[in-house]
Amino acid sequence: MLKIRLSRGGTKKRPFYQIVVADSRNPRDGKFIEKLGYFNPLLPKSKPERLSLESERITHWIKMGAKPTLRVAKFLGAANLAPVPEKRNNPIKGLPKKKAQERLKAAQAPKEAPAAAPATEAAAPAAEPAPVEAPKTEEKAPEAEAPKAN
Template sequence: MAVKIRLARGGSKKRPHYSIVLTDSRNPRDGRFLEKLGVYDPMLAKDDEKRVVMNLDRIKELLATGAQPTDRVARFLESAGVLDKKARNNPKSAVPGKQMAERAAKKAARAEAPAEE
């Protein structure tokens, strides 16, 4: 059984509240879970200590036995000092789209052409 530490959404529309849970990876996001490990409230300020509350001792035990955190939970654990920070790189996000590349090429061609007077 593949076990994951991930977020389960709660709260009403436009007022999210997440639980950090241990669950089988085949279960739905908000479905059945094995254990609740903490909470995440994105509506609180980023410097608020109650924004992310986790049972770090239990999470360390679960990681040692093979539980895999999702990307967002891994970031929480990195900021808490449980996991080592890993370098993230998304080179495609900086590449302009097709139309923007065409516009940039036209602009460069106009800039290189001498001004006719």
């Protein structure tokens, strides 16, 4: 499977990435088929030298079936070469697990219930129950302890 991805270069703490087409089984910085551009994260976003893309070759490889990684897809989306990926369809993170989905449903359910409650109250007003008083308990004075026989 072909991937359009970043290949890291540069020195320690000074990254520089090449945008390449490579087989997905090859190592990140290993053998690649063709270089399609570069990305320099150390430059400010306002500088045009930060990102360079060969648009003709990128469209060629996408037509050939190469899939861009998430980071490269964002670059391509900004350059109008491919659709911008949605945050929810992140293949790395995926959907929340079962427990998290249940918590989301539970958190949304109370918000929906009060909207329906006023409609039922308006249709059939219910008489308020009389307040119930708590039963009174008699307080006993503490009894003096009897002396113990030895």
